[in-house]
Amino acid sequence: MLISPPFGGARAPVLAKNAVASSQPLATQAGIEALQNGGNAVDAALATAITLTVVEPTMNGIGGDGFALIWDGKKLHGMNASGRAPAVWTPDYFAGKATMDLIGWNTVTVPGVVSGWIELSRKFGKLPFAQLFKRAIDYAENGFPVSPVIARQWREAIPILKNQPGFSESFLIEGKAPNAGQLWRYPAQANTLREIANTEGESFYTGKLAQSMVDFAQSTGGCFTMADFAANQTEWVEPLAFDYGDYTLHEIPPNGSGIAAQMALGILQAANVKQYPANSAQRIHLQVEAMRMAFADAYAHVSDASTMKVPTSALLDRGYLASRAALINHNQAGSYGAGDPHAGGTVYLCAADDSGMMISYIQSNFKGFGSGVVAPGGIAFHNRGMSFNLEDGHPNQVAPGKRPFHTIIPAFLTKGNQPTMAFGVMGGNMQPQGHLQFVMRFVDEYLNPQACSDAPRWRIDDLGKLTVEASMPAMVVEGLKAMGHEITIMPANSLDFGSAQAIALLGEETKDAYIAGSDHRRDGLAAGF
Template structure:
């Protein structure tokens, strides 16, 4: 079956009543004030990279539940002629030997022992230096203003903030920074973060140098030492963001690009490659059999990612090329039974849950950008007087001595956050992402198929009910999914749990910008979040 062209719909197929936003210059993000910070850069004559960075900076303030200055970042940029992939994830401290965690059953999930070097600031610097048009300091102005003068907390973020109140109140620096009245701010309350304003001003004035080898680095590491943590100024100074390119897999006329490991984007590519060996093209978007094939392909892909993906320097047994080999993926596809769900194990390819934003401009530049603290508020550690909340990416390491993802010094952990980018035969098609931990690769697969096989516009694809593989035969489904579909999946042996669409990060938050054949773009923004797509 040929892929139908994407059609901009005026009728609404799914519960959201939003329409796709059409414009020549666009930003789509999970918080309105952040999206407008990016749009302001476009209005000043900046490009999509300037808009993306300004939006990302703003999100550290207005959506602290998902990211902060102490986050990691990945990005894919279409510069008008080629794709560029950036890995700005941080490495572990030099003192993180496996012996340091002896006696633990798993890596610590919160606190200082989960904190790796933050990479987000290095991403802002690297992207601005290579592609930006506006002065770096200009990108910080909207956020500094909101931090100093306050902003009104939006509803979804307020709900997530309140959940962290009891969990993180006793973590170093958290109450001072994020519970100013002894509680989380409510929706519509004004929140100030003047320490973060000072931090952002310092980063802006020094092109990020203060964060990695100046006063801010010293404050971060002094606080680490005070709490017996391993992070040092040498660890901070040694950090570098890497221009890593992309890995890809084709499906019909389109090609999905992802960042190479240490991220889980390869799982989306594997699942897409597996599905290319099935009859999914002949099914309708909401056919239970289409869901079944996607779920089974995703289970196969995730099992392999869990077993083999790590810092690429430590993937000695199995490489990304091995996992994406078409013969291997065909053999994985052959395991799918159209009549029943299965609990798959990892394969043998060498045998013989964040914030996401996207921006595009009239010149043709498109940016797919993801930034995350991992868990809500990350480690829960906030450096006093700075507003810097630190990620808990160290929790992504394994303590299994046979795992390529075994914790070790100066090593990148397995990462869940992934930006996605679709190319077509005539150039770029879509910059997109779906934040939300293990939902991300699964969300990428669902967005690609809905827009490219079934011709849904970005907002319709975002609105559609989602599913998520859990464990064994388990799948979580949004309770907006039709009962007949759920009954059909249960009849195939899927063990279904129902969740509301607004279940924290459960089904993710998608943002999509799709290029239109005649010029300009169509964008969609997830109604499960506070955000919007906005443009001119």
């Protein structure tokens, strides 16, 4: 692994025996404090995650979903804390609509993130559950200065969300977002967090908070019932494993979309991507084409695991991926539909401790603040339900109690059945694309986590268009254009290219220390001791 950064990044990697990396410095510090108070990596991740709901409300909240991959020192565990559709969400409920709404009550599935906090703490934590909320409650009650990045996101959300139930009352000051540097306090949210902490989450799903959310929904156009909340359940799942060279990339199985990154890696292996130099137009061309193919398959086949018509084993079959790779023209951009396998706004964080425990964790309200609906007490609901499909017979068709296709995906890399790196890239459909680029930088180019993060990125946007960062070398951009790619160049450090956090073991000879990195595209901080 190359310790020195080759991309001239402003941030140096952090080397320590205990480490936390997140998209917000105050949250990272909450995680470090948990470690210094006798907690382990999971306690640190939870303290960080809970604090993020307060200090980065433009990306996540109490009303979102979460996923995690945890190395306990011997084994990798997967956790799916994504919520399910309300009982009334039958196809008939959405009759007359061609697509799901983008904001509002009809995008809100039952929030799963709180149940994820509970499960992680019970299964792996050392500290008392309530102690994990200390910093979050303090910042909500006494305030914190809003950063320029978050202030901008806050301001941009107003025209879209200001008329949604509870949004303006909860997140605006006389109709305006807080300015950069302004102190933001939200005592009502502090009370909600205190209630969750003191009841170990019971209030959120079967008690006082659940009743408050249901009452608010029933009075403002929502359809939640107490039964919807009581039925919520976090699942422990077996991570999907896929080999890339000497390493294995682990992702949460569907309804998560991490399989798209694994499919793209398999297509690239079959296409012999390593025949082309790192950072060349030819190599990036193949990456883009492989990702387009993987997205086509993911959007066609991935859904709640209980309703998938194609098994994940078929999507990851080496023969199938080779057949997809054979369709790629190495010198010309193409357009791809889904294959037939039968024939063959989010926050991410990670933590690690000196016992060898590592956790890769992600939680999200999906698009920025989410649905725009905010229940009393600062419970901002996500809009994950917008990812359902209304096409009759589609695997991801909306149905009661069903989980939608999910973009938020933590990742974990192992080598020889031993942990190597916890990492993730927040940012909608950038996430599997970010995983692909991060893994190839780390495995093929031997870059450290900070350098992997600093490297210029490309992205296939929601419309299928290719965008690249302005920091991408001009020779590469011109080479891609010559192969038929229509390219939009985005400003350097654009939020569209996601935000990575990563912690890796320092080396095969040094297994008792870590090297951590945090993305310069956000306010992030990697710290350790």
